[in-house]
Amino acid sequence: MFSYVLRRIGVGLGLVLLVLTLIFLALHLVPGDPAMLLLSQGDGASATPEAVARVRTQLGLDQPLLTQYWHFLSGALTGDLGESFRNRQPVSEAIGERLPRTLELVGLATLVAVVVGVPWGALAARAGGWFDSVTSVLTSIGIALPVFVFGSILILVFSLKLGALPAGGFAEWGEDPNRHAQILVLPAIALAVGFASTIARMTRSAVLEMLHQDWVRTARSMGLSRRAVFRRYVLRNSLNPVVTTVGIGVGTLLGSTVLVERVFNYPGLSSLLVEAVTARDYPVVQGIVITIAVLFVSINIIVDVLYGVLDPRVRR
Amino acid sequence: MSDLTKKPTTPGPVTPLLEMTDVSVEFGGGKSWKPVTHQISFSVAPGETLALVGESGSGKSVTAMAILNLLPPNARRTGSIRLDGEELVDAGEKRLRQIRGCDVAVIFQEPMTALNPVYTIGAHLVEAIRSHRDVSKDEARATALDLLRGVHMPEPEVKIDHYPHQLSGGQRQRAMIAMAMSSEPRLLIADEPTTALDVTVQAEILDLVRELQGRTGMSVLVITHDMGVVADVADRVVVMREGRVVETAPSAELFARPTHEYTRALLDAVPRLGSGAPATAVVPDRAATAALDLQGVAIDYPGSWRKPGFRAGEDLDLLVAPGEIVGLVGESGSGKSTIGRLAMGLLPVAEGTMTVDGVDVSAGSRSDLALIRSRVSMVFQDPASSLDPRRTIGQSITDPLRWTGEIGDRREARKQAGALLEQVRLPADWADRFPHELSGGQRQRVGIARAMATSPRLLVADEPTSALDVSVQASVLDLFSELQREHGFSCLFISHDLSVVESLATTIVVLQKGRVVEQGPTQRVLTAPTEDYTRRLIAAAPVPDPALQAERRRERLAS
Numbered sequence: 001m002f003s004y005v006l007r008r009i010g011v012g013l014g015l016v017l018l019v020l021t022l023i024f025l026a027l028h029l030v031p032g033d034p035a036m037l038l039l040s041q042g043d044g045a046s047a048t049p050e051a052v053a054r055v056r057t058q059l060g061l062d063q064p065l066l067t068q069y070w071h072f073l074s075g076a077l078t079g080d081l082g083e084s085f086r087n088r089q090p091v092s093e094a095i096g097e098r099l100p101r102t103l104e105l106v107g108l109a110t111l112v113a114v115v116v117g118v119p120w121g122a123l124a125a126r127a128g129g130w131f132d133s134v135t136s137v138l139t140s141i142g143i144a145l146p147v148f149v150f151g152s153i154l155i156l157v158f159s160l161k162l163g164a165l166p167a168g169g170f171a172e173w174g175e176d177p178n179r180h181a182q183i184l185v186l187p188a189i190a191l192a193v194g195f196a197s198t199i200a201r202m203t204r205s206a207v208l209e210m211l212h213q214d215w216v217r218t219a220r221s222m223g224l225s226r227r228a229v230f231r232r233y234v235l236r237n238s239l240n241p242v243v244t245t246v247g248i249g250v251g252t253l254l255g256s257t258v259l260v261e262r263v264f265n266y267p268g269l270s271s272l273l274v275e276a277v278t279a280r281d282y283p284v285v286q287g288i289v290i291t292i293a294v295l296f297v298s299i300n301i302i303v304d305v306l307y308g309v310l311d312p313r314v315r316r
Numbered sequence: 317m318s319d320l321t322k323k324p325t326t327p328g329p330v331t332p333l334l335e336m337t338d339v340s341v342e343f344g345g346g347k348s349w350k351p352v353t354h355q356i357s358f359s360v361a362p363g364e365t366l367a368l369v370g371e372s373g374s375g376k377s378v379t380a381m382a383i384l385n386l387l388p389p390n391a392r393r394t395g396s397i398r399l400d401g402e403e404l405v406d407a408g409e410k411r412l413r414q415i416r417g418c419d420v421a422v423i424f425q426e427p428m429t430a431l432n433p434v435y436t437i438g439a440h441l442v443e444a445i446r447s448h449r450d451v452s453k454d455e456a457r458a459t460a461l462d463l464l465r466g467v468h469m470p471e472p473e474v475k476i477d478h479y480p481h482q483l484s485g486g487q488r489q490r491a492m493i494a495m496a497m498s499s500e501p502r503l504l505i506a507d508e509p510t511t512a513l514d515v516t517v518q519a520e521i522l523d524l525v526r527e528l529q530g531r532t533g534m535s536v537l538v539i540t541h542d543m544g545v546v547a548d549v550a551d552r553v554v555v556m557r558e559g560r561v562v563e564t565a566p567s568a569e570l571f572a573r574p575t576h577e578y579t580r581a582l583l584d585a586v587p588r589l590g591s592g593a594p595a596t597a598v599v600p601d602r603a604a605t606a607a608l609d610l611q612g613v614a615i616d617y618p619g620s621w622r623k624p625g626f627r628a629g630e631d632l633d634l635l636v637a638p639g640e641i642v643g644l645v646g647e648s649g650s651g652k653s654t655i656g657r658l659a660m661g662l663l664p665v666a667e668g669t670m671t672v673d674g675v676d677v678s679a680g681s682r683s684d685l686a687l688i689r690s691r692v693s694m695v696f697q698d699p700a701s702s703l704d705p706r707r708t709i710g711q712s713i714t715d716p717l718r719w720t721g722e723i724g725d726r727r728e729a730r731k732q733a734g735a736l737l738e739q740v741r742l743p744a745d746w747a748d749r750f751p752h753e754l755s756g757g758q759r760q761r762v763g764i765a766r767a768m769a770t771s772p773r774l775l776v777a778d779e780p781t782s783a784l785d786v787s788v789q790a791s792v793l794d795l796f797s798e799l800q801r802e803h804g805f806s807c808l809f810i811s812h813d814l815s816v817v818e819s820l821a822t823t824i825v826v827l828q829k830g831r832v833v834e835q836g837p838t839q840r841v842l843t844a845p846t847e848d849y850t851r852r853l854i855a856a857a858p859v860p861d862p863a864l865q866a867e868r869r870r871e872r873l874a875s
Contacts, residue, residue, distance in 0.1 A: 214429040221386055221424075222444045222495065223417035226409075232443075233432055312479040313433055 004308050004315045012301040019293040023286055024072050028065065035061060081287035086279055091287035094272060099291060101170070102268035105260070106253045108184055109191035114246060117196040121203025122235055125211070135200065142197030147256075151190040151263040158186060168264035187264040191257065195249050202245040206238035213237070239310055247303030251296045331401075332359035333535050334383070334503055339395035339405075341378050341387065353379055353559040355395065360503065365529070365536040367550035367567070369543070371582075371785035372756075375559040376539045380505050383537075384416050385409075399503070418448045421496035425508035428488060431480040437464070437491045438476040444495040463494040467524060485648075486517035490524065497528060504529075506538045510545060514647035514812065519856040519872065522548055541785065543586045544858030547571060547865040555579050567862045585790040586860045587815035589842065605674040607774040607806035608636040608659055608692075612668035615651070615658055615830075628654040629830040632668070636774060641800060641807040643821030643838065645814060645853070651830040652810045656776045659808055661688035673773050690720055693772040697779040699759035703751040709762045710747025713737070716769045736765040740795060757788035761795065768799065778810045793819060814857050818842055826850050 035055040056062045060071060075081065081091035124135035159167035165186055171179040210216065211234055219233040258270035269288060276284035308315040339356045342349040353375035360366045368376045382393045383404065397404040399419065404412065416422075424430040431440060441460035442453060451459070457476075464472035467490040480488055489509065496504055506525065510518035526549065529536055538549060546553055546567065553570045555563040555578065563576040574580045613632040619625030629651045636642045644652045657663045658670070665678045673691050677684035693716065696702035703712050710733035717723045723732060734744030740761040751759055760780060767775055780796070781789040797820055800807060811817050817824060818838055825835040826849065834847040845851045855872045859865050 214424060214426065215432040217386055218422075218424060218430045218492075218495075219432070219443075221384060221416055221422040223413045223415070223447050224443070225413065228447075232435075237432065237434060311434055312436075313481050 001308060001315050005305050008301050008304045008308075012297045015297050016294055019297070020073060020076055020290065021069075023289060023293075024069055027282065027286060028068070035059060076290060081290065082283035084276075084284050085281045086284075091283050094284060095269065095287055095291055098267065098269040098272045101266070102254070102257055102261075102270060105184060105187055105191065105257060105266070105268060106250060108188040109195060109253060110246065110250050112188060112192035113195035113199055113249070116192070117199030118203050118242060120196070121200035122207050122238070124200065125204045125207035126230065132204075135204070139197035139201050142193045143201075145193065147190055147194065147259045148263050150193055151187065151260055154186045154190055155263070168266060170265075170267050183264075183266075187260045187266055190260055190263070191253060195253065198249060199242060199245055203238060203242050206241045207234055210234045210237045240307065243303055243306050243310065247299055247306075251299050254292055254295055330361050333362045333364075333400060334360040334537070335396075335398040336379075336383075337396040337398075339379065339382060339393060339397055341375070341382050341391055341393055343388075343391050345390050349392065351559070353382075353556075356556070356559075356561055358554045358561065358564055360535045360537055362502070362535055363529070363533050365538060365549050365551045367546045367553045368537065368539045368556060369541065369546055369553060369582075370556035371541060371787065373558065374556040376556050377507055379556070380507055380537060380539050383505065384420055384422065385412055386416075386422070414448075417444060417496075417501075418499045419501055420503045420505060421499065421501035422505045422507065423489070423492045423496050423509050426512045428480060428485070428512075430492060431488060433480055436477050436479055437483070440491065441476070441495055441498065444498045448499050459498070460494075463498055464491070466497065466528075467491075467494045469494070484517075485513050486520060489513065489517075489521050493521075493524060493528070497532075500532055501534055503535045503537060506536060508540055509538065511540070511542070515856040515858075516647065516852060518545070519858070522858075523869075523873070525549065542858070543583060543786070543860035544865070547860050547862045548858040548869065550862075555582070571860065571862055581787060583860060585787040587786075587790070587793075587813070587819050589815040589818060589854070589857055589859055604638050606635050606637055606671065607640075607673060608634070608808065609671040610634040610655075610658075610668065611670075613658070613665055613670055614667035615654055615663055616666040617654075617663070627666075627830065628663075629658070630667075631831060633832065634825060634835075636806045636808055638773075638806055639800075639804045640823060641797075641809055641821045643817030643824045644808060644810045644827060645812065645817055645824060646827035646833075647812065647853075649829070650827040652827050653778055654830070655827075656694070656778045656808060656810050659688075659774065659776050660692055660694050661685045690770060691773040693767040693770055693775060695760075695763050695767045695775065695777040695780045698783050699756060699763045700751070700783075702763060703759060703766075705751055708748050708750055709737075709754070710734075712751075713747070713762065713766045713769055716766060720770060722770070732769070736769055737762075739768065739799065740765045755788075756784050757792055760784060760788075760792050764792075764796065764799070768803070768805075771803070772805055775805050775807045776810070777807060779812065780809075781816065782812065789816070796820070814842065814854060826853070 035052045053062075060068060063071075079092050081095070083090055084094060120135065124132045155167045158165045166179065166183050167186075169183060171183060173180045213233075216229060216233050219229045224232075254269075256270070257268055258274055260266065261268045261271045262274075269291070273285065273288045275281075276288065336359065337357050339353070340351050341353045342351045344350050356375075356379050358366065358368075368380060370376045378387065378391075381387050383397055383399075385393065385404070387393070393405050395405065399415065404415070407415075431437075435443075438457060438460055441463060442456040445451065445456040445459050446453070449456075461472055461476055464476060469475050469487060469490050475483065475487065475491075480491075483491065504525070509525070510521050513521060522545065525536060525538075528534070536549070538545070540546060550567045552564065552566050554561055555570070555576065557578050563570065563574065563579045565575070570579065571583065574583055610632050613629065613634075614627060615629035615632075616625050617628050632655065634642070634655070644655060646652045654663065658665065659672075661677070661680070661684070664680045669676055669678045671677065672688055675684075675687055677688055703709065707715075710730060713733050713736050714723065714729040717729065717732060723729050730747060733747040737746055738744050742758060742761055742765070746754075751762070754762065760783075763780070767777075777796070781792050784792060793816065799805075807820075809817060809821055821838050823835065824838045824841045826833045826841065826847070828849050833849045834841060834845060841850060842854060845854060855868060855875075859868065
């Protein structure tokens with residue numbers, strides 16, 4: 001098991017390195033000079049060659065590609081992702097401010113989705129009949145409904161009509177923990193609905209498949225109670241595909257909270273990414289892409305390790 | 317060893333432990349119920365071994381599962397099932413749970429799928445023990461260890477913490493039996509307990525069941541399709557067909573004087589070891605160009621960057637003369653299928669030389685493979701999964717001809733398909749049918765027709781009949797040898813069943829762990845084997861004759 005985990009982490013590190021290299025190459029192979037771009041910002045006038053040369057030296061663009069690559073890599077690995085073109089704020093600082101907010105949102109949404117989705121799917125598979133049919137319809141709607149539509153409905157009902165929860169915005173935990181939590185509820189639910197529907201469907205089909213396995217009959221033949229059989233021989237074995245779904249889902253959420261952040265006016269990582277893209281703030285875009293890539297790889301490592309924990313046949 | 321030789325019990329004045337009266341199992345729901353078994357009646361005396369035999373679809377498993385109501389939710393039981401006088405048909409789920417695994421235990425066919433892959437053997441045992449006894453986990457573990465010793469599990473202290481996939485098939489079945497024995501049941505239901513196992517392992521498991529029976533005095537209800545197993549263990553036999561009991565008789569009597577026509581047909585269909593060479597075997601011409609010639613061949617399974625490859629065969633010398641059927645026998649993992657794949661060009665030759673029809677194809681170049689594919693074809697084990705379910709059988713059969721470019725025209729292909737189907741004694745107009753519309757035997761005929769399409773020099777048949785019932789197997793084997801005589805192709809016939817090989821092959825090659833242990837004319841190898849392994853294989857295969865089998869068992873256990 002230990003060597004299995006180590007191997008997973010090793011593969012993950014390799015992947016991160018690959019992603020970093022690809023990002024570096026992408027930024028250096030696209031046409032256009034960052035220095036020109038930087039200088040031409042604001043006014044449309046073209047910069048003097050001296051100014052361009054000065055900025056190039058400043059940014060280290062006059063050095064050989066390999067040296068630049070080395071600087072980029074060592075910088076990225078030590079958390080130095082450069083400075084924003086727009087406001088000279090270190091990129092790592094900007095990300096450090098925004099990332100926890102998005103993680104909090106995604107984490108809460110995932111928690112809700114798992115806590116609702118898994119039991120619901122298991123129940124639908126076990127109960128069958130009308131409950132299963134209703135589940136099938138509801139989860140279809142849940143998956144099909146765009147986040148911004150559902151988010152808007154939530155705001156309409158809970159904020160504007162009932163006035164129960166704030167429609168959006170943000171409050172620091174340190175300043176107003178109560179409001180901080182209240183603000184999180186609606187966007188988390190909006191994100192969780194589609195996710196919970198996917199998880200419920202996955203759980204349902206996994207449970208249905210497991211119900212027909214031979215070892216379930218064996219467990220029954222040993223005289224175990226229905227509940228014990230279901231819990232230890234059906235649900236336990238259904239978790240593997242569910243873990244995959246959750247892993248992929250969390251990764252996707254990280255990059256796709258942008259709509260929810262927009263609807264609820266929530267200043268998270270995704271909105272920063274959108275801002276940076278519109279402003280051509282390359283260092284920030286690059287830093288966020290790297291962050292999301294690293295998170296994605298980390299989630300995959302966790303999923304792989306969970307696989308090993310859940311299924312002894314995977315460890316080797 | 318005296319406790320192993322049971323006295324045959326005669327049911328009569330003894331009150332039966334299990335009494336089934338007019339038991340029918342019906343599938344359906346609501347108002348429409350469709351019976352799959354009809355008024356099955358039999359009884360099992362204390363200490364007795366009763367065998368429930370029949371071919372697939374006879375309802376033997378369903379009947380056995382009805383006893384503890386381990387049926388699917390859409391099934392129901394009618395009639396009377398009495399265990400020690402207690403009626404089980406209308407017993408509640410709670411009472412049935414008490415009986416399951418306590419008074420009556422079950423072991424199943426495939427211990428790989430019958431054990432939960434995410435729990436260790438120990439966890440399974442502890443669960444089984446604690447479901448009926450109020451003991452601590454530590455005590456249960458100690459008992460589990462004792463149980464594993466009781467079923468002669470090698471290294472029980474180590475294996476207790478192993479997961480099912482880390483054990484061999486035989487060890488898994490031992491673990492399964494240990495679970496079943498955890499509460500010293502009075503009745504053990506064994507549903508095809510050895511079907512998935514090699515013959516030598518099968519013999520060990522059957523010995524173990526007899527030993528445990530001698531120790532505890534339990535009754536055994538064994539469900540099987542294998543007449544050899546019946547002859548080996550059963551005191552009495554219930555023969556089932558299409559959901560009905562056709563004959564019930566003491567084992568010795570049934571084998572000596574079967575009264576029902578179906579029983580006779582069933583016994584006749586069983587291939588018997590020692591029944592002599594194939595009547596009209598072609599005498600191989602060893603001087604002519606061999607269809608397949610392996611000289612000092614080694615085969616490697618390629619590895620990946622994470623795990624190294626391994627050697628699946630080494631030092632293989634093998635010759636298939638024109639028109640000759642060579643039987644390739646051995647247990648699972650012996651490399652017999654590997655040689656089949658090599659002959660098909662699906663695995664490369666790692667060392668040595670391989671000649672097909674006089675051409676050296678060891679290099680495995682593109683042209684070599686093209687040659688192999690035009691001269692060699694294959695019949696697969698499972699006809700259900702080796703035919704594309706979305707294509708008509710006519711299309712499947714003529715596919716090889718399209719690939720080799722022999723026919724391109726659709727009308728011509730249809731004509732060919734019809735002709736090929738007629739060759740395997742199927743109506744030509746069946747070409748438009750789909751595989752699911754055919755029975756297992758018919759599907760295998762289609763498989764043979766497809767292999768014959770390109771008029772191959774060499775046919776590789778990999779366990780072509782082991783998924784079929786004995787009576788179907790007999791007819792497919794007949795067809796096969798008829799075709800072989802007509803067309804004179806050479807054949808590499810791979811099988812785990814010595815008696816099947818004996819009925820077809822002129823030469824037999826015995827494999828063990830990727831090496832040839834012994835080879836020679838079939839009769840010589842089977843009657844006067846020179847190697848220990850061959851002798852063990854022959855001794856382990858049960859023969860469908862209780863008296864002879866009892867003698868063989870004594871000899872085997874004495875040696």
